[in-house]
Amino acid sequence: MATCVATPNIAFVKYWGKRDERLHLPVAGSVSMTLDETLASRTTVDFGGFPEDSFVLDGRKGEFPDVIGEIRERAGIARLKARIVSRNNFPPAAGLASSASGFAALVVAATDAAGLRLSGRDLSVLARKGSGSACRSVVGGFAEWRAGKRRDGSDSYAEQIAPARHWRGLVDLAIVLDGARKKMPSRAGMRQTVATSDLYGARVAGMAAKISECRRAIIERDAPALFALVMRESNNMHAVMLDTWPPISYMNDESRKAVCVIHELVNNGREPVCGYTFDAGPNPHIITTRRRTGGIIKALKEGGVKVRRALVCGAGDGPRIVRG
Amino acid sequence: MATCVATPNIAFVKYWGKRDERLHLPVAGSVSMTLDETLASRTTVDFGGFPEDSFVLDGRKGEFPDVIGEIRERAGIARLKARIVSRNNFPPAAGLASSASGFAALVVAATDAAGLRLSGRDLSVLARKGSGSACRSVVGGFAEWRAGKRRDGSDSYAEQIAPARHWRGLVDLAIVLDGARKKMPSRAGMRQTVATSDLYGARVAGMAAKISECRRAIIERDAPALFALVMRESNNMHAVMLDTWPPISYMNDESRKAVCVIHELVNNGREPVCGYTFDAGPNPHIITTRRRTGGIIKALKEGGVKVRRALVCGAGDGPRIVRG
Numbered sequence: 001m002a003t004c005v006a007t008p009n010i011a012f013v014k015y016w017g018k019r020d021e022r023l024h025l026p027v028a029g030s031v032s033m034t035l036d037e038t039l040a041s042r043t044t045v046d047f048g049g050f051p052e053d054s055f056v057l058d059g060r061k062g063e064f065p066d067v068i069g070e071i072r073e074r075a076g077i078a079r080l081k082a083r084i085v086s087r088n089n090f091p092p093a094a095g096l097a098s099s100a101s102g103f104a105a106l107v108v109a110a111t112d113a114a115g116l117r118l119s120g121r122d123l124s125v126l127a128r129k130g131s132g133s134a135c136r137s138v139v140g141g142f143a144e145w146r147a148g149k150r151r152d153g154s155d156s157y158a159e160q161i162a163p164a165r166h167w168r169g170l171v172d173l174a175i176v177l178d179g180a181r182k183k184m185p186s187r188a189g190m191r192q193t194v195a196t197s198d199l200y201g202a203r204v205a206g207m208a209a210k211i212s213e214c215r216r217a218i219i220e221r222d223a224p225a226l227f228a229l230v231m232r233e234s235n236n237m238h239a240v241m242l243d244t245w246p247p248i249s250y251m252n253d254e255s256r257k258a259v260c261v262i263h264e265l266v267n268n269g270r271e272p273v274c275g276y277t278f279d280a281g282p283n284p285h286i287i288t289t290r291r292r293t294g295g296i297i298k299a300l301k302e303g304g305v306k307v308r309r310a311l312v313c314g315a316g317d318g319p320r321i322v323r324g
Numbered sequence: 325m326a327t328c329v330a331t332p333n334i335a336f337v338k339y340w341g342k343r344d345e346r347l348h349l350p351v352a353g354s355v356s357m358t359l360d361e362t363l364a365s366r367t368t369v370d371f372g373g374f375p376e377d378s379f380v381l382d383g384r385k386g387e388f389p390d391v392i393g394e395i396r397e398r399a400g401i402a403r404l405k406a407r408i409v410s411r412n413n414f415p416p417a418a419g420l421a422s423s424a425s426g427f428a429a430l431v432v433a434a435t436d437a438a439g440l441r442l443s444g445r446d447l448s449v450l451a452r453k454g455s456g457s458a459c460r461s462v463v464g465g466f467a468e469w470r471a472g473k474r475r476d477g478s479d480s481y482a483e484q485i486a487p488a489r490h491w492r493g494l495v496d497l498a499i500v501l502d503g504a505r506k507k508m509p510s511r512a513g514m515r516q517t518v519a520t521s522d523l524y525g526a527r528v529a530g531m532a533a534k535i536s537e538c539r540r541a542i543i544e545r546d547a548p549a550l551f552a553l554v555m556r557e558s559n560n561m562h563a564v565m566l567d568t569w570p571p572i573s574y575m576n577d578e579s580r581k582a583v584c585v586i587h588e589l590v591n592n593g594r595e596p597v598c599g600y601t602f603d604a605g606p607n608p609h610i611i612t613t614r615r616r617t618g619g620i621i622k623a624l625k626e627g628g629v630k631v632r633r634a635l636v637c638g639a640g641d642g643p644r645i646v647r648g
Contacts, residue, residue, distance in 0.1 A: 198560060
């Protein structure tokens with residue numbers, strides 16, 4: 001039995017499109033910051049002699065995760081049934097994705113409970129099989145997910161660019177907009193983009209340069225470059241979503257109001273003070289430094305953006321096993 | 325002295341991006357349907373011995389159009405001053421562009437008043453110098469604007485694919501949304517897209533095939549193909565707008581609500597019954613056949629779209645000189 005706490009990550013360079021649906025192998029690489037425990041999934045896996053497998057997520061029975069089968073096989077405990085209990089401390093209806101933190105916590109708890117001692121790379125590959133972006137949460141800190149080329153996905157995993165302490169002041173100011181519903185499923189949308197968008201090839205062609213610039217900005221703590229990059233990258237991803245047939249739209253008028261406020265802040269300041277990024281939902285994630293969060297929230301509210309909740313998340317080092 | 329009535333056009337394959345700012349030379353070609361006189365500009369040009377040039381648009385003094393200078397020179401009346409009075413019958417605050425119909429009416433009235441007898445091609449080049457898309461309104465019916473290659477723009481003009489009578493049932497159902505403001509200026513936006521969008525090259529690379537498919541659909545009156553094409557083409561243009569830095573957004577939540585209603589209609593019907601297209605503004609133009617307009621307006625309203633006004637515009641044959 002083992003319990004693990006893991007956290008989500010915010011992508012600076014985004015994952016959108018798979019080259020293998022079943023193994024969650026991406027068309028291109030991506031870069032993210034794993035967040036601190038402001039938002040977290042806590043998962044307990046117990047192989048202690050149960051009559052059948054069970055999985056309970058936030059108090060409700062859920063579909064038992066496939067990845068446990070592979071972990072049991074590798075540990076030579078294929079016949080042991082598992083009881084899995086997972087809980088997210090995410091604010092209800094916040095529209096924030098918990099699949100990355102959930103699968104990161106699951107894989108780390110399950111391998112620990114099964115007595116497997118895996119490398120970070122192996123853990124990242126396992127987490128990826130649960131949910132693509134979970135492979136970044138597993139390694140923690142600032143991470144790059146390398147797309148890989150092999151058909152079995154053994155070279156598609158995340159590696160740390162730098163640990164969380166490398167850039168302590170950097171935060172994701174996660175804004176929950178009023179009326180924003182649950183995050184929409186992105187799996188079908190990704191498939192449609194790859195199959196139908198005329199612009200997707202141009203996006204993919206630009207990814208290597210973007211990832212290398214993002215790595216540089218992180219390593220050199222070049223905040224203005226990072227802020228500009230995340231905004232352009234987010235817009236680029238939402239552009240190919242719109243070019244998808246049928247079109248995909250996650251941003252709404254409130255999202256665009258926030259974008260306008262941030263552009264005014266960025267243009268009126270002597271230097272870019274922040275950058276927005278949007279995942280598969282309408283809520284803005286504003287990448288900035290901790291001391292600027294108050295001013296940005298104020299500017300959003302003055303700009304008429306309906307801010308229901310604002311969470312300040314720093315960088316975190318990824319999953320940790322909790323004893324007792 | 326001459327008076328001309330001209331009409332706007334709705335682009336099926338859109339014009340977005342110039343290779344020459346001053347001469348309004350486009351990066352790629354485009355295809356449109358010139359509309360009937362449901363919406364029209366009426367312009368009178370008089371070279372009858374005035375002490376100075378004057379230009380009045382909808383009762384207000386406006387900036388005297390440059391293109392008149394070239395017309396006077398070609399007619400050998402460089403010293404005659406002109407009085408120009410222009411009026412649009414467009415519903416106020418409808419957010420519909422009158423620059424195409426305005427410059428088409430201006431150029432046809434002015435050349436007639438100056439005694440110039442120009443070819444359709446020469447008229448189209450002149451109108452283009454006033455406002456790019458006016459070159460399509462001048463030739464009327466279904467028209468293709470060829471981008472051209474020459475630096476002086478002499479090969480950048482529109483030609484008719486078919487006259488209006490070729491497809492009498494086809495209409496542009498122009499929906500004016502509640503609260504939609506005036507069309508925003510598109511000139512600066514176009515420049516930014518060409519300069520900054522990473523996806524723009526991929527859009528341009530696909531234009532020739534799109535134009536040729538659009539020509540085919542028009543010539544064969546292949547409505548389902550045309551409807552699908554206009555939707556994908558509109559989304560593609562708005563995608564590169566979003567990928568522009570800073571990003572450009574013309575569609576709002578009401579626009580997207582209309583898009584959703586249309587997608588439901590299209591998927592639930594036995595065949596695509598219509599297609600949406602958006603210019604540089606939030607108002608949908610729904611390309612369909614005349615007998616379907618009532619059902620579509622009903623579906624939009626039932627879908628919660630705030631329809632302030634719905635105009636049914638058929639195809640028109642372009643500018644006509646009005647005597648008396």
